[in-house]
Amino acid sequence: MIEIKSEIVSRQTIKPSTPTPPHLKTFKLSLLDQISPDIHGNMTFFYPSDSTTHSISNDPYFFEKSKLLQDSISKTLSLFYPLGGRLLDAATVDCNDEGAFFVEAKVNIPLSHFLNQPDFILMDHFLPTTDPTTMELSNGAMFLVRFTSFTCGGVAISLSLTHKVADVSALLTLLQCWSSVCRGLSDPITPDLIGEKFLAPRDELSAMSVSVNVAVEKFGQRRFVFSASKIAELKAKVDKEFQNVLQSHPSRVEVVLALLWKCAVATKKKKTGSFGPTALFQAINLRKRLSPLPETAVGNFIWPFMVLAYEEKDLELHELVIQMRKSLNEFNNTKANMFTGEGAPLAIMGAIKERGEFFRNNKEMTVYKCSSWCKFPLYDTDFGWGKPIWHVSVNKLVSNTIALADTRSRDGIEAHLTLDEEEMALFEQNEELLKYATLNPSIYA
Template structure:
């Protein structure tokens, strides 16, 4: 599919805030957790079908997006600035906005969605001229018109200040402004609480990112677990436990188990493994922070499997549940004490010791986007039919997202050789469908 779709750039524009940032806000402090976050741009793309009742022209939609983005940048002014070490220079240099078009129809693409196509044709960072001229922009957006009238909105935002919770708050504000303020955008977004709770510190060379040995070649696949199959997985676990497992727990446990089977098939023996899960800290701290707090408020906790039997579905789910409980009770609630520095350093030390303990340990990273209303993102011409994110940075990652029927969509990266085994595993074939079509 990636060879069939080609996009043409129509225009590139720098979008500045509607109002200049006041001088006393020109220097924005990163929090300790922001400092530890990687200086990379995360991405997400929303696909919107053409509807017969919506006669709004692409050019008009594009102008609405640009004008409302300008308003949004005034409110979230660091996103219009440029990163300078432990601060953001809020100089109003602005975001970058790209318009593009393709003769292909949205149904052509969604018939068999392809990550290469998304990366090469829809992301703002796919346009090298824009990347070079954007001069370190924190926020890049691209609006693409399909031949059928459908559209795609792609965003790339710097992870130094944007986690998934922040992305959602920014999107709620931007979409409300684009719809003309019919619904009020969040009015309690707090840009300064992060640095107040977690003051920046001198921590040269340290990162909260979990390092995974680079695979020579890795690939990405999309698997969809229907609600009925998720229910079947839950019933399997219920036979062994007294608690009701979540859909994320059972799907993630199955993926971890099958991925390790693929590793064993490649190496010839079982290896210890660690699964790191990103946790939104906002509601889990004591006292909790508002969900609209801006910045990085995530931290990974680890679940390990030193023996193969620990990856049996019910065992893996139990270890996840116990690991999350221990992390919340022993770690997350104590993060607000003393600016979080001692707790963060303790987390990093413990993680380092765990990874050194087991030579050749196989590490996976997971983030769950489930229960985030990303399928509700409406700029004024309806809800998206699909949204996705592309990871071309590191292997052994798992991202879980909602499916409208209550199921789970998993975006997985693995070593190419391991993926060949993984996608043929009998349990994956039973519970998940590889890259099904998305119906408009």
């Protein structure tokens, strides 16, 4: 394992370039934001050096870039004005222009040392939220950035955003706007700040966000990469049965996710000695399914649908992929409309209650949660010094999660899993998995 020493160079608050008008000072979140957990999600982008300078101590480019990032955050905050405010309760943002928080840092290694074999434990050196002093000084900021220089002139940009106001699609809108402003474009993408206009929050929930069951047990995060050719092999394995039932072809995400779920359950059985029923939740982007919602709607417009496997035979690869598509079709055809119309709030609260009751009655069920960022153009995030060589999100809160993202070539899939440490040690040796996936290859591979 490589050793990294990091040093924070400066910390500062960044306020919006223009004050928020008085009539916009209070921003009411939607019901879906209201029930979202008040935790920070993160995303880190790594950029190779774009200059011939090799000594960061006198590299003027880092501080030039830092100034550009800070100025562009200030301008971007004026467009995303709730992000410059502070949460008053689970459904209200005080848009008081207290601002975002920006950290400059440096590490004592070249970028290539880290990217040759990325280590999630070392990611703490790049995240703003892992530094207690930063969190104290940031004073409840909803948007934090840490800008880190490597000895080779490469840089990392980590942003941390509260889940109360943004899912990954909203994060993408923020990135597209911010990077456009940073590059000096005059007409950046602007956000649709819909808030309560989509689904008004419920007064009886005003003090409540959904809590996250932070895992007490130790869990590890690992990265597995599926190449385009291996994904094609997986698809070919299930295509015939899939076509017979659904008259279509499985997607890349469906076959990769099915294999990961199957192997995770097999690992659990190996550890406990017996098979137990299991559920997989997949997060769906509602923007594509609800016609009045624009792609640039900022907030939490995601909802999970559930796939169940009660017996071991349900975990045949083709069975899982077929069940995933059937569950998705059912959601699209019958459940997506519960988010519209006068009855929407009650329908949503009813669905949450029903889900809670289901798990109270099925305590033995092992639950996995998946979100996919595939097809989100995160690799196009260019602040003026080129596109990133890698982007990654670190999960420090919850075990049994699967996050999928495109590889830089856009045709492979990178999977990030969190599992109990004992299970992870077994999982990463699973022969069926390793037939299709490579464990943590070099970013340069």
